[in-house]
Amino acid sequence: MLSFLRPTLRYIRPSKNLTHKSTQTAEQGDPMEDIQCAIVGYGGIAAFHADAIEQVEGARIKTVVGRRQEPTEAFARKRRAESWTIDYSEMLKDDGIDAVIITSPSELHFNQTSAAIESGKHVLVEIPMAMSHKGARTIAGQARKVDRKVMVAHTRRFDGVGGFTKEFIASGKTGAIYQHHVMSCWLRHQNIGWTGYQRSWTDDVLFHHGCHSVDFSQWTIDSDIRRVVGELAPLNTVNGTSMDFSMLIRYANETIATISLSYNAHQPFRANRYSCENGSLEIEGKIVRFNGESVFETPENPEDGVLVQDREFFDAIRENRQPSCNADDALRALRPLQQVYDQALTAEGSKRYKRPWDL
Ligand SMILES: NC(=O)c1ccc[n+]([C@@H]2O[C@H](COP(=O)([O-])OP(=O)(O)OC[C@H]3O[C@@H](n4cnc5c(N)ncnc54)[C@H](OP(=O)(O)O)[C@@H]3O)[C@@H](O)[C@H]2O)c1
Incomplete structure (x- = not known):
């Protein structure tokens, strides 16, 4: 042959x-x-x-x-x-x-x-x-x-902490949410993934990690986005993409979210907090605290969320129904991220910001 x-x-x-x-x-x-x-x-x-x-x-x-x-x-x-x-x-x-x-x-x-x-x-x-x-x-x-x-x-929608946080907010215990603060900063000067795997590709703070954070914020706040403003670092000369990104979201229900992500932090730093009418809700790893007191704690590892998520996919196929987090659900997070990207391109031109990926 x-x-x-x-x-x-x-x-x-x-x-x-x-x-x-x-x-x-x-x-x-x-x-x-x-x-x-x-x-x-x-x-x-x-x-x-x-x-x-x-x-x-x-x-x-x-x-x-x-x-x-x-x-x-x-x-x-x-x-x-x-x-x-x-x-x-x-x-x-x-x-x-x-x-x-x-x-x-x-x-x-x-x-x-x-x-x-x-x-x-x-x-x-x-x-x-x-x-x-x-x-x-x-x-x-x-x-x-x-x-x-x-x-x-x-x-994150499928792990215990994510599910608990969504339900806790939806239950009304927090009252109105004034602000959601998300910060995730770590060092990504080499293409090594979170499991230590040497990558053949370059990760993207805007469309990958930004996508995680915007989706989680919008899913837990459960409101449409009214407007966004943001800033993106110019393309890094070594890896060809932006390494820092911050955005502000104004939700239709008046909540303000601040999302700030960096691949340039020599000291890793994470925060995920909601300032609410009835107190402060804080996610720290596998623990959720409300007004400083633990209201949820899980022994789960990251793979447990993947199992719940993948099981949902197979169940949806078997039951011939839409899966939770179908393409339409997930689409919502891409729009505000694209807006921040487009704002940077419009303000200062494609030379400083245009990434190597189109679609
Ligand atoms: N949902 C989450 O929480 C989560 C967590 C982590 C990652 N992710 C996403 O998952 C994706 C992979 O991330 P990762 O951390 O697993 O990266 P990774 O460890 O680098 O894995 C990517 C894999 O794709 C392979 N690959 C490269 N080109 C390919 C091609 N043309 N056809 C088929 N396979 C190809 C790579 O092989 P080579 O090494 O040979 O190139 C590697 O095995 C990314 O899109 C990331 O955003 C999501």
Whole structure:
């Protein structure tokens, strides 16, 4: 066979230890087919998703898609996948794959998500779903037109602290929220991710970490955004992106949020506090305090939030309903971030601020 015609999906001989998980429909008692997944990427967050899928009944990692052959195959073997490939479009042609979990570098999310939806796959995409509001709008528009599920991995919505904070505010115990202060500052002068994985790509304080913070703020405050103003550092000459970013949000319900993020802090610093009518609500790691007293504490680790989140994705597919945090929900965070970016471009021109990513 001519080499350019050779399929690039490589099969791994099944291991004797391969356990095939299946589940039953509550209504019929018939065995249900496993939801067959492709994981795209084998880095820090991919391992968390793989752990989660291994714990969800009725879901299975069928294929791993990577950039380099050796680690792609190694990850596939470790996770007892059936096959692996470095050809994303080849994977999409496989009708046996129901769902694609995208954990690749952020700038690939738009193309990979869009193509997966076009190919009839369900998609769970890591945040951000695109590197622009335009890209995210396109994805949300595509998702609306198909009967596939498109979910965005805003993991903070699914961990215990996030869920508690949202409910506590919604219960009325805090009263009105005057201000939400979010600060997250650490040193990111090298492309090393949070798990210590040496990245082949450059992270983005605006569209990745900004997306986390804006989404969490808006989700907990639960109000539309009336206006935003912000500032962005000019592109760093070494890594080609901005390393500092701050914004102010005015919500329709009058809450003001201040979000300030930095990759330039030699001493890491984090804060997440709400100044409210009835007191101060503060998130510190796994603890939530109200007026200084602990009101919630969890032994959870970050992977627990990923498990709850991924389970929601598979449940939504099975129950044929929209997942919590679908593409439309996640789209909301991209708009204010895009506004800050556009303000910087308009004020001082693209030379100082235009990032290498379009969509
Ligand atoms: N929801 C959350 O809380 C959360 C937390 C962390 C990260 N994230 C998001 O998750 C994504 C990945 O972050 P990470 O920390 O896991 O980064 P990472 O450790 O660098 O993993 C990225 C993976 O993608 C692979 N990759 C690169 N190009 C690819 C391609 N063309 N096709 C398939 N795979 C490719 C990389 O392989 P090579 O090393 O060979 O390039 C690497 O295995 C980012 O978008 C980030 O924003 C979200």
